[in-house]
Amino acid sequence: MTVTGGTSNSFLTAYPAGSAVPNASNVNFAAGQTIPNLVTVKVGTAGQVAFANAVGSTDVIADIVGYFDAVPADKYNAVTPARILDSRGPTGGWNAKLAAGTPRTLQVRGAGGVPATADAVIMNVTVTGGTSNSFVTVYPAGSALPNASNVNFAAGETIPNLVTVKIGTAGQVSFANAVGAVDVIADVVGYFDPTTGDVFHPLTPARVLDSRGPTGGWNAKLA
16 A cells, blocks of 8 residues: 555555454555555454545555455465565665666575565565665566555655465566666565465454553653
8 A cells, every 4th residue: 555645654454344443553654755554354244444644635546455255265474574685685686776668587486585485575665875766566476567666755755564465477576667677675585475474364453552652551652
C-alpha cells in the first residue's frame, strides 16, 4: 500500500470492513510524502477491507501481491534474517546500482535458507543512494513488469519495505527501477512452501506495544 500527496502529517490504517477502526497504523507519512508499506489485513464484510486516514486527505494506491485461503495451500516458514543481495558489493552478484530500464534478477531458491520447494519469498528490501525520486518493483522472474511498486523513495533517501514476491523462472525474482539508479539490499526473512510450514491466522489489528506509555511494559524510549 502506498500513500502520496497527503495534505497533512498523518497515518493510514487498513482493517477488516465491518469492524471498528483499530488503534493501529499501517503507513505513517508526512505532508506531500510518497511512502509504501507491506500490509497484511483480514478480509471483512462482503469480501472487503476498510481504509481510514487520521488527518487531512491523501491519495492511496494498493497493489495485491497474494492472499491467504482456508483450502490446502502454501505455508509460512520463518528464517533467521540473511542478506542475499547488496549491490554496493559482491553479495548477490550485482556489484552496481540498479539502473532504470534494466531489470536484474536475483537467485532466491537456495539462498538464505530458502529451499528448492519454496513458491514465494519474504524479504526486507532496502534502497539507498538513489540518484532520482523513483520506485523499485520486485516481481517473479520471467514475467512481465507489473504496474506496481514495492519501495518508493526520494533521491538520496535510505528506506526499506517488507516484500512478499512469488518466485519465478529458475528460482529467481526480478527487480526493476523506474528512474535513475539506486543501490538495493535484500534480506530474506521467510518463505512460503507447499510441503511444510505454519498456517496463517488473521486477526483484527491490536496494539501490543507503545513505549510512550504502559502498553507492552516498556514505558521509555528504546535506547
